[in-house]
Amino acid sequence: MTAIDVTPKGAAAPEHIPYEPPRQIRWTSTGLLLAFLAVFPLLFPNPAVTSIAVITMIFLVAAIGWNIFSGYSGYISIGHAAYYGIGQYTVALLALHAKVPAGWDTFGLLPVAGLVSAVAAVPIGFVVLRVRRHTFIILTVAVMFILQLLAFNLVSWTNGSGGLEMSFPTWQGSYFNEPFYYVGLVAAIVACAASWWVRRSKYGLGLLSIRDDEDRARGLGINATRTKLIAYAISAFFVGVAGGLYAPFIGSVYPQFGFDPTFDLAIAVLVFVGGIGTLSGPVIGALLLIPLQQYFYLQFGNANLYLIAYGVLFILILRLLPAGIAPSVTQLWRRALIARRRAAARSPAVPALAGQSPAGQSPAGQSPAAQSPAGGLPGAPPATAAVPHAGGDEVAR
Amino acid sequence: MSILQVSDVRKSYGGIQALAGCTMTFEEGAINGLIGPNGSGKTTLFNVISGYETADAGRVTLRGKDITNARADQVFALGLGRTFQITRIFPRLTVLENLHVATQRRGFVGQLRSWKSGAERSRAMEVLDFVGLTPLAEEPAGGLSYGQQKLLEFAFITVAKPSVMLLDEPAGGVNPTLLRGLADRIRSLNNEGITFVIVEHDMEFVMGLCDRVLVMHQGCALTAGAPAEVRANPDVLEAYLGSDMREAG
Numbered sequence: 334m335t336a337i338d339v340t341p342k343g344a345a346a347p348e349h350i351p352y353e354p355p356r357q358i359r360w361t362s363t364g365l366l367l368a369f370l371a372v373f374p375l376l377f378p379n380p381a382v383t384s385i386a387v388i389t390m391i392f393l394v395a396a397i398g399w400n401i402f403s404g405y406s407g408y409i410s411i412g413h414a415a416y417y418g419i420g421q422y423t424v425a426l427l428a429l430h431a432k433v434p435a436g437w438d439t440f441g442l443l444p445v446a447g448l449v450s451a452v453a454a455v456p457i458g459f460v461v462l463r464v465r466r467h468t469f470i471i472l473t474v475a476v477m478f479i480l481q482l483l484a485f486n487l488v489s490w491t492n493g494s495g496g497l498e499m500s501f502p503t504w505q506g507s508y509f510n511e512p513f514y515y516v517g518l519v520a521a522i523v524a525c526a527a528s529w530w531v532r533r534s535k536y537g538l539g540l541l542s543i544r545d546d547e548d549r550a551r552g553l554g555i556n557a558t559r560t561k562l563i564a565y566a567i568s569a570f571f572v573g574v575a576g577g578l579y580a581p582f583i584g585s586v587y588p589q590f591g592f593d594p595t596f597d598l599a600i601a602v603l604v605f606v607g608g609i610g611t612l613s614g615p616v617i618g619a620l621l622l623i624p625l626q627q628y629f630y631l632q633f634g635n636a637n638l639y640l641i642a643y644g645v646l647f648i649l650i651l652r653l654l655p656a657g658i659a660p661s662v663t664q665l666w667r668r669a670l671i672a673r674r675r676a677a678a679r680s681p682a683v684p685a686l687a688g689q690s691p692a693g694q695s696p697a698g699q700s701p702a703a704q705s706p707a708g709g710l711p712g713a714p715p716a717t718a719a720v721p722h723a724g725g726d727e728v729a730r
Numbered sequence: 731m732s733i734l735q736v737s738d739v740r741k742s743y744g745g746i747q748a749l750a751g752c753t754m755t756f757e758e759g760a761i762n763g764l765i766g767p768n769g770s771g772k773t774t775l776f777n778v779i780s781g782y783e784t785a786d787a788g789r790v791t792l793r794g795k796d797i798t799n800a801r802a803d804q805v806f807a808l809g810l811g812r813t814f815q816i817t818r819i820f821p822r823l824t825v826l827e828n829l830h831v832a833t834q835r836r837g838f839v840g841q842l843r844s845w846k847s848g849a850e851r852s853r854a855m856e857v858l859d860f861v862g863l864t865p866l867a868e869e870p871a872g873g874l875s876y877g878q879q880k881l882l883e884f885a886f887i888t889v890a891k892p893s894v895m896l897l898d899e900p901a902g903g904v905n906p907t908l909l910r911g912l913a914d915r916i917r918s919l920n921n922e923g924i925t926f927v928i929v930e931h932d933m934e935f936v937m938g939l940c941d942r943v944l945v946m947h948q949g950c951a952l953t954a955g956a957p958a959e960v961r962a963n964p965d966v967l968e969a970y971l972g973s974d975m976r977e978a979g
Binding site: 541544554 | 782802819822841844870
């Protein structure tokens with residue numbers, strides 16, 4: 334008995350062109366970014382700037398959390414503001430009723446805000462995850478509005494439309510924003526670590542298979558309901574933490590701002606622009622768009638022109654980089670790598686690679702590109718893969 | 731001895747009765763062929779057995795254990811894997827990742843660990859090597875040709891080491907060279923003790939490979955027997971195999 338041979342006669346195994354930059358480049362860029370973020374308030378101590386940085390960190394945590402569920406499972410949730418609001422109310426209510434002093438002690442409530450959101454996500458997820466695609470999206474929006482209505486109407490708990498006021502921390506003045514910024518940065522690093530773990534774990538592979546074909550995944554032993562529900566709860570945890578950080582920073586919680594539908598749109602836009610289903614997509618999206626949005630708001634906020642400027646930017650990015658920034662940049666890098674190898678292969682100084690298949694030796698029923706990963710070119714896959722790959726930071730869709 | 735038993739299974743889609751009290755037994759350790767004209771209920775039977783669809787009535791047992799209307803993941807965990815007539819792979823995952831989706835791990839800790847870790851990787855590479863897809867291991871599966879996708883689907887069922895494999899038209903769209911290799915692989919796995927149930931329209935492939943052939947017609951089992959018996963059965967020849975086979979016979 335012999336193995337099945339799908340390669341053309343005489344063809345050597347073609348060289349694989351990786352779908353993502355080498356590890357050292359990824360680790361170096363991550364390290365540089367972390368170092369920059371760590372010293373950012375020292376470089377730009379202006380409170381107007383650090384205030385934008387805090388909002389950016391909050392959205393960054395939420396975007397990474399949202400991507401853990403929606404990016405990896407393919408279930409687009411437009412109702413995660415539910416958990417943003419739950420996180421805000423958890424911190425505000427605990428601070429008010431448990432007499433938690435404003436300041437560093439309030440930050441200790443962030444994991445609680447996340448846990449309450451995650452626990453709330455379990456029964457909600459159990460219901461909404463029974464449906465797929467458009468119905469799922471509508472249900473998530475409906476749940477968010479139901480929670481907003483509850484916040485308006487459970488006056489004895491939430492003070493209704495009057496909202497809840499929180500005491501401001503003991504630290505004031507020029508350094509008011511920095512503690513919020515660094516707590517947000519730590520939360521973002523934890524969220525990134527969780528996202529990285531999900532992407533590389535056996536559990537996460539099940540989640541990615543659900544994104545591609547849920548029924549097929551079930552048929553390979555993946556308990557899809559449990560897998561999605563866990564991701565939904567993890568996602569809600571980080572969005573809840575983001576909400577829990579936002580409430581003491583602003584100093585108040587209101588139903589319409591806690592359970593805010595525009596929050597969901599903003600998160601989805603960030604992740605789509607950065608690259609949905611990738612590790613770095615939400616990071617790039619949040620770090621690029623939130624400061625820009627805040628800047629536009631400060632510059633043109635009076636006449637709402639900032640929304641137009643923001644919209645134009647969004648359209649431009651989607652037009653030029655439809656797969657999102659991270660996947661598109663990775664694709665460009667790969668194309669450049671392929672072009673370089675092609676040039677090297679053509680060079681007379683370099684001997685022809687053994688992987689080149691002689692013309693006319695195509696097995697029946699297969700396209701030349703399919704016979705060899707090199708797509709007919711020795712040592713190089715086609716410059717544009719028919720189906721983009723979702724692994725790591727490479728193309729997600 | 732039977733490993734898989736289907737008793738009086740019924741399934742309707744509106745007014746269409748796809749399975750009308752189907753009863754059949756699949757022998758353990760055999761390569762069972764399941765044939766019949768289009769619309770006779772073969773794929774519906776596969777769907778019901780493998781948990782992709784629920785039966786309206788009847789019973790399905792695997793090694794004596796009732797798996798009627800069990801979920802697809804539960805059926806797979808019990809050792810029954812299947813492929814599809816139109817391949818269903820995970821196009822945005824790499825070929826290697828596709829294989830690892832099917833590897834079974836128990837326990838919370840196992841789920842936390844990297845999918846690349848453990849002996850699973852060497853097992854996956856071994857299977858991948860056998861189906862000749864090793865050079866494509868790191869490529870997105872959606873970029874493979876249809877025939878290669880068939881092999882990949884076959885491979886990721888194989889990697890999980892099921893006791894029963896249901897193959898729905900494995901020869902469809904596969905070139906003759908690959909088909910011979912596939913038949914060899916099926917025989918090899920069968921020698922290791924895996925039971926096969928193969929739905930196939932390529933009669934040469936079925937008659938040459940299967941130990942036993944079962945025939946379906948209008949949602950019911952019509953007859954079963956050795957390939958030669960089925961081939962010689964005038965009713966089968968007339969009603970289900972068509973004139974081509976009669977002439978060939």
